[in-house]
Amino acid sequence: MINRRHFLTTVAIGTASAAALAACGTGSTTAGETGSAENPVTITYTWWGNDDRAERTRKAIALFEEKNKDIKVNGNFTDFPGYWQKRATEAAGGGLPDVMQWDLSYLRDYGQRNQLLDLGTVNINTDAFDKSLLPSGQIRGKTYGIPTSTNAFAVYYDPAKLASLGIAEPDGTWTYDEYNSFLTEVGSKGNGTIFGGTDYTSVWWMFNIWLRQNNIEAFTEDGKLGFTKDDLKKWWNTVSDLRGTPAIVSEERVTQLAPKSPFGSNVTATEVTWDNFMAGYLADSGAKELKLVPVPSDDPDNLGLFLKPSMLMVASAKTKYKDAAARFIDFMVNDPEVGEIFKTSRGVPASKTQRDGTTFEGTDKLVVDYEKSIEKYLKDAPEPPIVGFGTLEASFKRISADLNYGKVDVNGAADAWFKEAEDLIKQNA
C-alpha cells in the first residue's frame, strides 16, 4: 500500500494466473481435498504490500509449512491498486487464489457476489477476538473475512525533522486550523526541501472521520450517500488556503515519488494515515524514530476515530482445499509466533492470543500505545462499506489530485465525485 511496486506486477501476473489455473475447480467433500506429509496439497496465497511485508510473510509461510507438513503454501504479492485488478480478472475466470489478504473496501463486492468462502462453514477459532470487531468481516450474517489486525487513523511526524527546523513537537490535541498553521510553519521553515505534509483532504478515510466528528454517517443503511455535496465542498475547502503553498507538497512531487510516499521519502514532516504504516515508513525513510498523535478535530470530545480491521483473511468460494485454507487462516490470525514476525506491520493483532504472545518494543510499542491512548474516543468499527466502495475511494483520491493540480476547483471536484458516486450506486442497485 505504501510501496507500490509496479515492476513486480507483470511478474506476478504470470505466476498468479498460472497458480489460479491450478486452483480451478470445486471440492467434492466439505473439507475439500486433504494432503499428507508425503503428498502435501499446495494452496495459493496472495497479498499486497511492500518488500518488508513480503519478507515477513515468507517467514510466516515457512513457519506454517514446518508445523503443517501436509500443506504447502505458494505465495505471491503485488501493490495495492494492481492487486484488485488482478483479483477481478481471476474472479471472472473462476480462479481466485485459495487464500487472500483482503481489504474492507472490497469485501462486499466479492462477498455479496458469492466469490468468497463462508468461513462459518469451516473451522477457524475466533474466541480470542473482540466481539465488536468481527461484524466488520460479515455480510448478511455470513462471515467472509477474519480480521488479522486493527488499525486507526493518526498523524505521523518525524521528531528529528521538526527539531532541525526548530519547531516544537505537537501534543496531539489540535483543531483543523491549528494543524493547518502547523503545516504552514513547517513549510515556511522547510525552505523548499521539507514540506508540511500531503493534502490530508484527499484521503477518503480522513473525510469519513471528519464526517463522524460532525455526527454524519458516510453511507445510509440502504447503501446511499449519507452526506451532501456541501459537506464535501466544506471538507475540500479546509485546506484551500494551503494548496500551492509549501504547507502541502505539490501533486507533481507526489506523483514523481510514487511508489514511495512523500513522508517515506523524507520530503514531508507529517502524514495523516493508518497507524500500521509505521514499519513501512521507517524502512522507506530510514528515520530513527517516528511518532503518532491523534487526528485534528474541532470537537475535542469527538475525534471520530475507530478501529478498522486493517486487513482480513478470506478464502475463495471455489477452493478445493477448504480445510487447508482454514488452517492457514487460523494460523495467520491466531498464532503468537506470526505476531512476533509481523509485529505491528499489519496493524495491532486482532486476536488476543496473538497480541498477548507478541512482544512490542520500540516503534511497535508506539503503535500499540497509540491505539490504547485513543481507546476512550473509539466508536464502533464500520461495517463493510457499499458495493463498489473501492472504486469510490480511488476516485476520491484521483479527483483530489486533480484539485491539487488546479485542473478543477472545489465546486467542480465535488460535482465530479458526486456524479461518479451516484452513477456507481445506481449501477450496483
Add this chain to the structure above:
Amino acid sequence: MTQSPTLSKRSSSSAPSQPRKSRQRGADARAGYTFLLPWLLGFIALTVGPMISSLYLSFTNYNLFEAPEWIGLDNYITLFQDERFLQSVGVTVSYVVFGTPLKLAAALAIAMLLNSKRKGQGFYRSAFYAPSLIGASVSIAIVWKAIFGDAGPVDQGLSFFGINLGGWVGNPSMTMPMFVLLTVWQFGAPMVIFLAGLKQIPADLYEAASMDGAGPVRKFFNITWPMLSPVIFFNLLMETIHAFQIFASAYIISNGEGGPAGSTLFYTLYLYLRGFSDFRMGYASAMAWLLVIVVGIITLIFFKTSKSWVHYSGDSK
C-alpha cells in the same frame, strides 16, 4: 497487396474450362485448409469467439460476477456523457496525431541514412533496430519513468542548460511529449520496412536525376517519395492502428491510474480500468467495439485517400 490480383487472374482463366485441374485445385485447397486448421481453430476460439461475446456484452450491464443484464444501447449512450471517456479520447487522439508522423519521419530518415553504402552498415542496422525489440517491454517503461523522473538524466540535462522543468512524469503537460518520445524511439519496425522499400528503388533513377542536375531534396520528393509511397502508406496505416492501442507503457508509467491529472488516460487504459477496476465489463466492451469501429473508419478513409498519393509500380496513374 500485389499478390491477390495475380491469384484471381490465374483462377479465372484456368478453373472453369478444365474439370481435372479443378479437382486438383479442390485437393490443394483441402490440404491448404488442413495445414491452416491449427491456426484457424485458435483464431476462432481465441479471437472470433471472445469478440462475439464482447459484442453481446457491450449491450449489457455485466459486473464479471453476475449474469449480464440486457440494457440495449445504454452503454453507448452513457459513453458520450462520461467526461473521463471524452478525456481518454482526447489523450489518445493527440498521441496518435503527434506520435505517428514523428515516428515515421524518424524511421524514414534513419532508413535513408542506413541505405547508403558505408562500412559496418550491418552493425548500425541492428543497433538502430534494437530499441523497438525492447521498447515495448515492461522494463523500458520502467527505465523511461526513471529517466524522466525527478532528478533523472533528462531533468539534470535540461537543468544544465537552464531549463528547469522538474521531472516530466509528475507534470501533466509533459507526460504527452514523454510518451511521444517513447514511441518515436521505437522506430525500428517501420524503419526496416522503409529500408526494404528503398532498396527496391532502381539506382538508375537517381543516376538519371543527377545527370539532369537534381539535388538531394528534389530527388527525395520526385523519386524517393513516389516510389516509396506504397510502403509509406503501409507503415502509416499500421502505425496509426498500433498507436490507438497503446497500453502497457501507459499502464506502467502511470501506475495503472492514467495520472497525473488524467494526462495519460489512454483509451485502452480507461477501458481496462472500467472493466477490471470498476467491474463494468459491459461498458468496457462497448468502448472496445467503439474503438474497432473508429479504427475501421479511419482505415477506410486512409484507403480512399491513398488513391491520390500512393503509386504502385505498373500503375498508369
